Amino acid sequence: MNINLTLIGQAISFTIFVWFCMRFIWPPVINALEARKKRIADGLADADAAKTERERAEQEAQQTAGQAREEASRILAQAERRASEIVAEARTTAKTEGERILTQAQEEIEKNTQQVREQLRGEVATLAVAGAEAVLQREVDAIDHADALEQLAERL
Amino acid sequence: MATEYATGADYIKHHLTNLTFGQYPDGSWGFAHSREQVEAMGFWAIHVDSMAWAVGLGILFLALFGHAARRATEDVPGGFQNAVEQIIEFIDGTVRDSFSHRNRMVAPLALCSFIWVFLMNLMDLVPVDWVPWAFSLAGVHYMKIVPTTDPNVTMGMSLSVFALVLYYSLRRKGIGGFLGELTLHPFSAKNPFLKALLIPINLFLEGVALLAKPVSHGLRLFGNLYAGEMIFILIALLPLWAQWTLSVPWAIFHVLVILLQAFIFMVLTVVYLNMAHDTGEH
Numbered sequence: 100m101n102i103n104l105t106l107i108g109q110a111i112s113f114t115i116f117v118w119f120c121m122r123f124i125w126p127p128v129i130n131a132l133e134a135r136k137k138r139i140a141d142g143l144a145d146a147d148a149a150k151t152e153r154e155r156a157e158q159e160a161q162q163t164a165g166q167a168r169e170e171a172s173r174i175l176a177q178a179e180r181r182a183s184e185i186v187a188e189a190r191t192t193a194k195t196e197g198e199r200i201l202t203q204a205q206e207e208i209e210k211n212t213q214q215v216r217e218q219l220r221g222e223v224a225t226l227a228v229a230g231a232e233a234v235l236q237r238e239v240d241a242i243d244h245a246d247a248l249e250q251l252a253e254r255l
Numbered sequence: 256m257a258t259e260y261a262t263g264a265d266y267i268k269h270h271l272t273n274l275t276f277g278q279y280p281d282g283s284w285g286f287a288h289s290r291e292q293v294e295a296m297g298f299w300a301i302h303v304d305s306m307a308w309a310v311g312l313g314i315l316f317l318a319l320f321g322h323a324a325r326r327a328t329e330d331v332p333g334g335f336q337n338a339v340e341q342i343i344e345f346i347d348g349t350v351r352d353s354f355s356h357r358n359r360m361v362a363p364l365a366l367c368s369f370i371w372v373f374l375m376n377l378m379d380l381v382p383v384d385w386v387p388w389a390f391s392l393a394g395v396h397y398m399k400i401v402p403t404t405d406p407n408v409t410m411g412m413s414l415s416v417f418a419l420v421l422y423y424s425l426r427r428k429g430i431g432g433f434l435g436e437l438t439l440h441p442f443s444a445k446n447p448f449l450k451a452l453l454i455p456i457n458l459f460l461e462g463v464a465l466l467a468k469p470v471s472h473g474l475r476l477f478g479n480l481y482a483g484e485m486i487f488i489l490i491a492l493l494p495l496w497a498q499w500t501l502s503v504p505w506a507i508f509h510v511l512v513i514l515l516q517a518f519i520f521m522v523l524t525v526v527y528l529n530m531a532h533d534t535g536e537h
Contacts, residue, residue, distance in 0.1 A: 100297075101293060101294060101297070101298075101300075102277075102298065102303070102407060102410070103277070103296070103297070103299065103300045103301060103308060103407060104277075104298065104299060104301040104302050104404065104472070105273075105302040105305050105405065105407035105408065105411065106407040106410055106411045106414070107411065108301055108306050108407075108411070109305075109306070109309060109407060109408045109410075109411025109412060110411040110412070110414060110415045111407070112306075112309060112310050113308050113367075113397075113411065113412050113415045114370075114415060115315060115370060116313045116316075116367050117360070117363060117364050117367045118365040119317055119361070120363040120364070121363035122322055122361055123324060123361060123366070124317070124320045124321055124324045124363065125315075125324075125343070125363040125366060127324040127325070127327045128320075128323065128324050128327045128339060128340060128343050129343065129347065129362075130327075131327035131329050131340075132340060132343070132344060134329035135329040135330075138329055138500075204457055240289060251295055253515060255393075
Protein backbone atom coordinates (compact mmCIF):
# COMPACT_ATOMS: atom_id res chain seq x y z
CA MET A 100 0.00 0.00 0.00
CA ASN A 101 2.09 2.88 -1.17
CA ILE A 102 0.87 6.40 -1.20
CA ASN A 103 2.05 8.22 -4.30
CA LEU A 104 1.09 10.75 -6.95
CA THR A 105 -2.12 8.86 -7.67
CA LEU A 106 -3.50 10.59 -4.58
CA ILE A 107 -3.03 14.01 -6.14
CA GLY A 108 -4.14 12.84 -9.57
CA GLN A 109 -7.35 11.50 -8.10
CA ALA A 110 -7.96 14.72 -6.15
CA ILE A 111 -7.54 16.74 -9.34
CA SER A 112 -9.86 14.46 -11.33
CA PHE A 113 -12.42 14.59 -8.54
CA THR A 114 -12.32 18.38 -8.53
CA ILE A 115 -12.75 18.58 -12.29
CA PHE A 116 -15.60 16.04 -12.30
CA VAL A 117 -17.42 17.83 -9.49
CA TRP A 118 -17.00 21.14 -11.28
CA PHE A 119 -18.36 19.66 -14.49
CA CYS A 120 -21.25 18.11 -12.61
CA MET A 121 -22.04 21.41 -10.94
CA ARG A 122 -21.80 23.35 -14.17
CA PHE A 123 -23.41 21.11 -16.80
CA ILE A 124 -25.36 18.29 -15.18
CA TRP A 125 -27.04 19.31 -11.96
CA PRO A 126 -28.65 22.64 -12.94
CA PRO A 127 -30.43 21.57 -16.18
CA VAL A 128 -31.86 18.41 -14.65
CA ILE A 129 -32.96 20.02 -11.39
CA ASN A 130 -34.43 22.98 -13.30
CA ALA A 131 -36.39 20.65 -15.55
CA LEU A 132 -37.63 18.82 -12.45
CA GLU A 133 -38.64 22.06 -10.77
CA ALA A 134 -40.37 23.29 -13.92
CA ARG A 135 -42.28 20.04 -14.26
CA LYS A 136 -43.23 20.13 -10.58
CA LYS A 137 -44.54 23.65 -11.05
CA ARG A 138 -46.43 22.65 -14.16
CA ILE A 139 -48.10 19.77 -12.37
CA ALA A 140 -48.96 21.98 -9.41
CA ASP A 141 -50.42 24.59 -11.77
CA GLY A 142 -52.43 21.92 -13.55
CA LEU A 143 -53.83 20.65 -10.26
CA ALA A 144 -54.66 24.19 -9.16
CA ASP A 145 -56.43 24.78 -12.49
CA ALA A 146 -58.43 21.61 -12.05
CA ASP A 147 -59.44 22.72 -8.57
CA ALA A 148 -60.47 26.13 -9.85
CA ALA A 149 -62.50 24.53 -12.64
CA LYS A 150 -64.22 22.28 -10.12
CA THR A 151 -65.14 25.25 -7.93
CA GLU A 152 -66.38 27.14 -10.98
CA ARG A 153 -68.50 24.18 -12.07
CA GLU A 154 -70.00 23.88 -8.59
CA ARG A 155 -70.81 27.57 -8.62
CA ALA A 156 -72.42 27.33 -12.07
CA GLU A 157 -74.43 24.33 -10.96
CA GLN A 158 -75.65 26.20 -7.93
CA GLU A 159 -76.53 29.18 -10.07
CA ALA A 160 -78.44 26.99 -12.52
CA GLN A 161 -80.33 25.41 -9.66
CA GLN A 162 -81.17 28.84 -8.31
CA THR A 163 -82.37 30.02 -11.71
CA ALA A 164 -84.46 26.91 -12.14
CA GLY A 165 -85.99 27.44 -8.70
CA GLN A 166 -86.79 31.03 -9.55
CA ALA A 167 -88.41 29.98 -12.82
CA ARG A 168 -90.46 27.34 -11.03
CA GLU A 169 -91.61 29.92 -8.51
CA GLU A 170 -92.49 32.37 -11.24
CA ALA A 171 -94.43 29.72 -13.11
CA SER A 172 -96.46 28.78 -10.07
CA ARG A 173 -97.08 32.44 -9.37
CA ILE A 174 -98.36 32.99 -12.91
CA LEU A 175 -100.48 29.85 -12.65
CA ALA A 176 -102.05 31.04 -9.40
CA GLN A 177 -102.67 34.41 -10.90
CA ALA A 178 -104.32 32.86 -13.95
CA GLU A 179 -106.47 30.66 -11.78
CA ARG A 180 -107.52 33.61 -9.71
CA ARG A 181 -108.28 35.60 -12.83
CA ALA A 182 -110.28 32.73 -14.28
CA SER A 183 -112.39 32.33 -11.19
CA GLU A 184 -112.89 36.08 -11.18
CA ILE A 185 -114.10 35.99 -14.78
CA VAL A 186 -116.40 33.08 -13.98
CA ALA A 187 -117.82 34.93 -10.98
CA GLU A 188 -118.24 38.07 -13.03
CA ALA A 189 -119.97 36.12 -15.79
CA ARG A 190 -122.18 34.48 -13.27
CA THR A 191 -123.18 37.86 -11.80
CA THR A 192 -123.80 39.31 -15.21
CA ALA A 193 -125.85 36.34 -16.25
CA LYS A 194 -127.85 36.47 -13.06
CA THR A 195 -128.55 40.18 -13.48
CA GLU A 196 -129.43 39.70 -17.09
CA GLY A 197 -131.67 36.79 -16.26
CA GLU A 198 -133.38 38.74 -13.57
CA ARG A 199 -133.75 41.65 -15.90
CA ILE A 200 -135.28 39.41 -18.60
CA LEU A 201 -137.45 37.76 -16.03
CA THR A 202 -138.69 41.07 -14.75
CA GLN A 203 -139.28 42.27 -18.27
CA ALA A 204 -141.18 39.12 -19.07
CA GLN A 205 -143.20 39.35 -15.92
CA GLU A 206 -143.98 42.98 -16.69
CA GLU A 207 -144.99 42.00 -20.18
CA ILE A 208 -147.15 39.19 -18.83
CA GLU A 209 -148.64 41.55 -16.31
CA LYS A 210 -149.30 44.10 -19.02
CA ASN A 211 -150.83 41.49 -21.34
CA THR A 212 -152.90 40.08 -18.51
CA GLN A 213 -154.08 43.56 -17.70
CA GLN A 214 -154.86 44.19 -21.33
CA VAL A 215 -156.69 40.92 -21.68
CA ARG A 216 -158.49 41.54 -18.45
CA GLU A 217 -159.57 44.98 -19.64
CA GLN A 218 -160.69 43.47 -22.89
CA LEU A 219 -162.42 40.65 -21.12
CA ARG A 220 -163.95 43.02 -18.69
CA GLY A 221 -165.52 44.92 -21.56
CA GLU A 222 -166.55 41.78 -23.31
CA VAL A 223 -167.83 40.17 -20.13
CA ALA A 224 -169.94 43.21 -19.44
CA THR A 225 -171.41 43.04 -22.91
CA LEU A 226 -171.81 39.29 -22.64
CA ALA A 227 -173.34 39.53 -19.24
CA VAL A 228 -175.75 42.11 -20.45
CA ALA A 229 -176.54 40.01 -23.46
CA GLY A 230 -176.75 36.94 -21.27
CA ALA A 231 -178.93 38.66 -18.74
CA GLU A 232 -181.13 40.02 -21.52
CA ALA A 233 -181.40 36.56 -22.87
CA VAL A 234 -182.01 35.00 -19.47
CA LEU A 235 -184.35 37.59 -18.19
CA GLN A 236 -186.01 38.09 -21.47
CA ARG A 237 -186.27 41.55 -20.54
CA GLU A 238 -184.41 44.63 -21.11
CA VAL A 239 -182.08 45.54 -18.51
CA ASP A 240 -181.05 49.02 -18.32
CA ALA A 241 -177.33 48.89 -18.76
CA ILE A 242 -176.97 52.10 -17.02
CA ASP A 243 -179.09 51.04 -14.02
CA HIS A 244 -177.22 47.88 -13.56
CA ALA A 245 -173.79 49.26 -14.23
CA ASP A 246 -172.80 48.78 -10.62
CA ALA A 247 -173.73 45.15 -10.67
CA LEU A 248 -171.87 44.62 -13.93
CA GLU A 249 -168.91 46.44 -12.66
CA GLN A 250 -168.82 44.20 -9.63
CA LEU A 251 -169.01 41.18 -11.81
CA ALA A 252 -166.26 42.37 -14.00
CA GLU A 253 -164.15 42.99 -10.89
CA ARG A 254 -164.41 39.38 -9.86
CA LEU A 255 -162.89 38.20 -13.10
CA MET B 256 -5.56 -18.70 -14.12
CA ALA B 257 -3.99 -19.30 -10.78
CA THR B 258 -2.00 -22.19 -12.25
CA GLU B 259 0.37 -19.82 -14.10
CA TYR B 260 1.79 -18.66 -10.80
CA ALA B 261 4.29 -20.59 -8.70
CA THR B 262 2.30 -20.20 -5.51
CA GLY B 263 -1.03 -18.83 -4.42
CA ALA B 264 0.81 -16.05 -2.66
CA ASP B 265 2.40 -14.94 -5.92
CA TYR B 266 -1.00 -14.90 -7.58
CA ILE B 267 -2.49 -12.77 -4.83
CA LYS B 268 0.50 -10.44 -4.84
CA HIS B 269 0.26 -10.02 -8.58
CA HIS B 270 -3.45 -9.20 -8.44
CA LEU B 271 -2.89 -6.64 -5.71
CA THR B 272 -0.15 -4.75 -7.53
CA ASN B 273 -0.95 -1.66 -9.54
CA LEU B 274 0.48 -0.83 -12.91
CA THR B 275 2.90 1.84 -11.72
CA PHE B 276 4.76 4.43 -13.69
CA GLY B 277 7.51 6.28 -11.83
CA GLN B 278 11.11 7.13 -11.29
CA TYR B 279 13.59 4.27 -10.78
CA PRO B 280 16.21 4.74 -8.07
CA ASP B 281 18.76 5.33 -10.83
CA GLY B 282 16.82 8.42 -12.01
CA SER B 283 15.23 7.10 -15.21
CA TRP B 284 11.43 6.86 -15.63
CA GLY B 285 9.39 3.83 -16.60
CA PHE B 286 6.89 1.16 -15.54
CA ALA B 287 7.67 -0.92 -12.50
CA HIS B 288 8.12 -4.62 -13.30
CA SER B 289 7.86 -5.96 -9.78
CA ARG B 290 6.44 -5.13 -6.43
CA GLU B 291 9.89 -4.29 -5.12
CA GLN B 292 10.39 -1.73 -7.85
CA VAL B 293 7.04 -0.18 -6.99
CA GLU B 294 8.11 0.10 -3.38
CA ALA B 295 11.39 1.67 -4.40
CA MET B 296 9.69 4.35 -6.49
CA GLY B 297 8.16 5.93 -3.38
CA PHE B 298 5.90 8.91 -3.71
CA TRP B 299 6.97 9.99 -7.22
CA ALA B 300 5.05 7.34 -9.04
CA ILE B 301 1.55 7.04 -10.35
CA HIS B 302 -0.82 4.08 -10.56
CA VAL B 303 -1.65 4.23 -14.24
CA ASP B 304 -4.37 1.57 -14.03
CA SER B 305 -6.19 3.21 -11.08
CA MET B 306 -6.05 6.61 -12.71
CA ALA B 307 -7.11 5.37 -16.14
CA TRP B 308 -10.05 3.33 -14.86
CA ALA B 309 -11.11 6.07 -12.46
CA VAL B 310 -10.96 8.81 -15.06
CA GLY B 311 -12.53 6.56 -17.68
CA LEU B 312 -15.43 5.71 -15.40
CA GLY B 313 -15.75 9.35 -14.39
CA ILE B 314 -16.00 10.35 -18.03
CA LEU B 315 -18.55 7.58 -18.62
CA PHE B 316 -20.61 8.96 -15.73
CA LEU B 317 -20.36 12.53 -17.00
CA ALA B 318 -21.18 11.46 -20.55
CA LEU B 319 -24.28 9.51 -19.51
CA PHE B 320 -25.59 12.18 -17.17
CA GLY B 321 -24.51 14.99 -19.47
CA HIS B 322 -26.47 13.37 -22.26
CA ALA B 323 -29.57 13.26 -20.08
CA ALA B 324 -28.98 16.79 -18.79
CA ARG B 325 -28.60 18.24 -22.27
CA ARG B 326 -31.95 16.84 -23.30
CA ALA B 327 -33.72 17.48 -19.99
CA THR B 328 -37.17 18.93 -20.56
CA GLU B 329 -40.11 19.54 -18.33
CA ASP B 330 -42.22 17.44 -20.69
CA VAL B 331 -42.79 13.72 -20.30
CA PRO B 332 -39.30 12.23 -19.76
CA GLY B 333 -38.01 9.28 -21.74
CA GLY B 334 -36.75 6.12 -20.07
CA PHE B 335 -33.14 7.17 -19.65
CA GLN B 336 -33.96 10.72 -18.61
CA ASN B 337 -36.42 9.28 -16.12
CA ALA B 338 -33.74 7.06 -14.59
CA VAL B 339 -31.30 9.98 -14.31
CA GLU B 340 -34.03 12.14 -12.79
CA GLN B 341 -34.82 9.43 -10.25
CA ILE B 342 -31.18 9.31 -9.16
CA ILE B 343 -30.89 13.09 -9.04
CA GLU B 344 -34.10 13.43 -7.04
CA PHE B 345 -32.91 10.75 -4.65
CA ILE B 346 -29.59 12.58 -4.14
CA ASP B 347 -31.41 15.89 -3.84
CA GLY B 348 -33.67 14.42 -1.13
CA THR B 349 -30.72 12.97 0.77
CA VAL B 350 -28.85 16.27 0.60
CA ARG B 351 -31.92 18.20 1.73
CA ASP B 352 -32.29 15.84 4.68
CA SER B 353 -28.75 16.12 5.96
CA PHE B 354 -27.53 19.49 4.72
CA SER B 355 -29.32 22.45 6.26
CA HIS B 356 -27.47 25.35 4.66
CA ARG B 357 -27.45 26.97 1.26
CA ASN B 358 -24.60 25.87 -0.96
CA ARG B 359 -25.16 25.03 -4.58
CA MET B 360 -22.02 22.95 -4.75
CA VAL B 361 -22.98 20.28 -2.24
CA ALA B 362 -25.68 18.47 -4.22
CA PRO B 363 -23.60 18.11 -7.42
CA LEU B 364 -20.68 17.04 -5.24
CA ALA B 365 -22.88 14.38 -3.64
CA LEU B 366 -24.11 13.20 -7.04
CA CYS B 367 -20.57 13.00 -8.35
CA SER B 368 -19.30 11.10 -5.28
CA PHE B 369 -22.18 8.65 -5.31
CA ILE B 370 -22.25 7.72 -8.98
CA TRP B 371 -18.52 7.84 -9.56
CA VAL B 372 -17.73 5.76 -6.48
CA PHE B 373 -20.52 3.38 -7.40
CA LEU B 374 -19.13 2.87 -10.91
CA MET B 375 -15.63 2.34 -9.55
CA ASN B 376 -16.98 -0.15 -7.02
CA LEU B 377 -18.96 -1.88 -9.76
CA MET B 378 -15.70 -2.91 -11.42
CA ASP B 379 -15.31 -5.30 -8.49
CA LEU B 380 -18.00 -7.51 -10.03
CA VAL B 381 -15.99 -8.07 -13.19
CA PRO B 382 -14.38 -11.50 -12.71
CA VAL B 383 -10.93 -10.88 -11.26
CA ASP B 384 -8.96 -12.55 -14.03
CA TRP B 385 -10.62 -11.35 -17.21
CA VAL B 386 -9.18 -7.89 -17.59
CA PRO B 387 -5.68 -8.64 -16.20
CA TRP B 388 -5.48 -11.65 -18.54
CA ALA B 389 -6.55 -9.57 -21.57
CA PHE B 390 -3.93 -6.96 -20.73
CA SER B 391 -1.24 -9.58 -20.16
CA LEU B 392 -1.81 -10.69 -23.76
CA ALA B 393 -1.00 -7.11 -24.74
CA GLY B 394 2.17 -7.26 -22.65
CA VAL B 395 0.93 -5.29 -19.66
CA HIS B 396 1.83 -7.14 -16.49
CA TYR B 397 -0.24 -5.47 -13.86
CA MET B 398 -3.81 -4.29 -14.10
CA LYS B 399 -6.01 -3.51 -11.12
CA ILE B 400 -9.37 -2.48 -12.46
CA VAL B 401 -11.14 -1.46 -9.24
CA PRO B 402 -9.88 2.05 -8.47
CA THR B 403 -11.55 2.12 -5.05
CA THR B 404 -9.31 -0.75 -3.88
CA ASP B 405 -6.43 1.72 -4.20
CA PRO B 406 -6.08 3.84 -1.06
CA ASN B 407 -4.63 6.66 -3.16
CA VAL B 408 -7.94 6.96 -4.96
CA THR B 409 -10.19 6.88 -1.91
CA MET B 410 -7.90 9.10 0.12
CA GLY B 411 -7.55 11.48 -2.81
CA MET B 412 -11.30 11.93 -2.75
CA SER B 413 -11.67 12.12 1.02
CA LEU B 414 -8.82 14.63 1.27
CA SER B 415 -10.51 16.78 -1.39
CA VAL B 416 -13.62 16.73 0.75
CA PHE B 417 -11.49 17.54 3.78
CA ALA B 418 -10.03 20.53 1.96
CA LEU B 419 -13.57 21.74 1.32
CA VAL B 420 -14.44 21.17 4.98
CA LEU B 421 -11.47 23.33 6.07
CA TYR B 422 -12.32 25.98 3.47
CA TYR B 423 -15.96 26.28 4.48
CA SER B 424 -15.15 26.08 8.19
CA LEU B 425 -12.81 29.04 7.85
CA ARG B 426 -15.16 30.95 5.60
CA ARG B 427 -18.23 30.47 7.74
CA LYS B 428 -16.67 30.79 11.17
CA GLY B 429 -13.52 32.82 10.56
CA ILE B 430 -10.12 31.82 11.89
CA GLY B 431 -11.13 32.77 15.42
CA GLY B 432 -14.34 30.82 15.32
CA PHE B 433 -12.69 27.76 13.86
CA LEU B 434 -9.87 27.83 16.41
CA GLY B 435 -12.44 28.40 19.13
CA GLU B 436 -14.30 25.33 17.99
CA LEU B 437 -11.06 23.35 18.16
CA THR B 438 -9.91 24.62 21.55
CA LEU B 439 -12.94 25.50 23.69
CA HIS B 440 -14.86 22.25 23.31
CA PRO B 441 -15.81 19.74 24.59
CA PHE B 442 -14.47 20.93 28.01
CA SER B 443 -15.24 24.52 28.85
CA ALA B 444 -14.80 26.58 31.99
CA LYS B 445 -15.73 30.06 33.18
CA ASN B 446 -12.45 30.60 35.03
CA PRO B 447 -9.88 32.04 32.52
CA PHE B 448 -6.98 30.12 34.07
CA LEU B 449 -8.86 26.85 33.92
CA LYS B 450 -9.94 27.70 30.40
CA ALA B 451 -6.33 28.14 29.31
CA LEU B 452 -5.45 24.88 31.01
CA LEU B 453 -8.14 23.04 29.08
CA ILE B 454 -7.06 24.38 25.66
CA PRO B 455 -4.40 21.71 24.95
CA ILE B 456 -6.72 18.93 26.03
CA ASN B 457 -9.51 20.24 23.84
CA LEU B 458 -7.14 20.83 20.94
CA PHE B 459 -5.90 17.26 21.17
CA LEU B 460 -9.41 15.78 21.29
CA GLU B 461 -10.87 17.99 18.59
CA GLY B 462 -7.76 17.72 16.43
CA VAL B 463 -7.95 13.93 16.50
CA ALA B 464 -11.68 14.11 15.74
CA LEU B 465 -11.06 16.49 12.86
CA LEU B 466 -8.23 14.47 11.32
CA ALA B 467 -10.04 11.19 11.84
CA LYS B 468 -12.77 12.34 9.48
CA PRO B 469 -10.88 12.25 6.16
CA VAL B 470 -8.93 9.18 7.20
CA SER B 471 -11.98 7.15 8.16
CA HIS B 472 -13.88 8.55 5.19
CA GLY B 473 -11.31 7.34 2.71
CA LEU B 474 -10.20 4.16 4.46
CA ARG B 475 -13.75 2.91 5.07
CA LEU B 476 -14.39 2.81 1.33
CA PHE B 477 -10.96 1.40 0.59
CA GLY B 478 -11.17 -1.25 3.31
CA ASN B 479 -14.55 -2.58 2.27
CA LEU B 480 -13.67 -2.81 -1.40
CA TYR B 481 -10.18 -4.14 -0.77
CA ALA B 482 -11.58 -6.90 1.42
CA GLY B 483 -14.19 -7.74 -1.19
CA GLU B 484 -11.58 -7.86 -3.92
CA MET B 485 -9.33 -10.01 -1.74
CA ILE B 486 -12.10 -12.55 -1.24
CA PHE B 487 -12.76 -12.70 -4.97
CA ILE B 488 -9.02 -13.35 -5.50
CA LEU B 489 -9.02 -16.07 -2.85
CA ILE B 490 -12.07 -17.70 -4.45
CA ALA B 491 -10.25 -17.61 -7.77
CA LEU B 492 -7.55 -19.82 -6.22
CA LEU B 493 -10.03 -22.66 -5.83
CA PRO B 494 -10.34 -25.33 -8.51
CA LEU B 495 -12.33 -24.05 -11.46
CA TRP B 496 -15.37 -26.29 -10.88
CA ALA B 497 -15.78 -25.12 -7.28
CA GLN B 498 -15.36 -21.39 -7.83
CA TRP B 499 -18.93 -20.53 -8.68
CA THR B 500 -20.30 -22.04 -5.44
CA LEU B 501 -18.56 -19.23 -3.57
CA SER B 502 -18.11 -16.48 -6.11
CA VAL B 503 -21.79 -16.27 -7.03
CA PRO B 504 -23.09 -15.80 -3.45
CA TRP B 505 -20.25 -13.41 -2.68
CA ALA B 506 -20.93 -11.38 -5.84
CA ILE B 507 -24.63 -11.15 -4.97
CA PHE B 508 -23.75 -10.02 -1.48
CA HIS B 509 -21.18 -7.65 -2.89
CA VAL B 510 -23.82 -5.86 -4.99
CA LEU B 511 -25.17 -4.63 -1.68
CA VAL B 512 -21.72 -3.67 -0.44
CA ILE B 513 -20.73 -1.61 -3.46
CA LEU B 514 -24.01 0.28 -3.45
CA LEU B 515 -23.97 0.79 0.28
CA GLN B 516 -20.35 1.96 0.38
CA ALA B 517 -20.98 4.46 -2.42
CA PHE B 518 -24.01 5.74 -0.53
CA ILE B 519 -22.10 5.97 2.76
CA PHE B 520 -19.30 7.85 1.05
CA MET B 521 -21.80 10.35 -0.32
CA VAL B 522 -23.69 10.78 2.95
CA LEU B 523 -20.46 11.31 4.90
CA THR B 524 -19.35 13.91 2.37
CA VAL B 525 -22.60 15.80 2.88
CA VAL B 526 -22.57 15.41 6.66
CA TYR B 527 -18.96 16.64 7.00
CA LEU B 528 -19.75 19.67 4.83
CA ASN B 529 -22.84 20.33 6.92
CA MET B 530 -20.72 20.27 10.07
CA ALA B 531 -18.31 22.70 8.42
CA HIS B 532 -21.21 25.07 7.73
CA ASP B 533 -22.65 24.81 11.25
CA THR B 534 -21.70 27.91 13.14
CA GLY B 535 -23.31 26.70 16.36
CA GLU B 536 -25.89 29.48 16.24
CA HIS B 537 -29.35 28.10 15.73
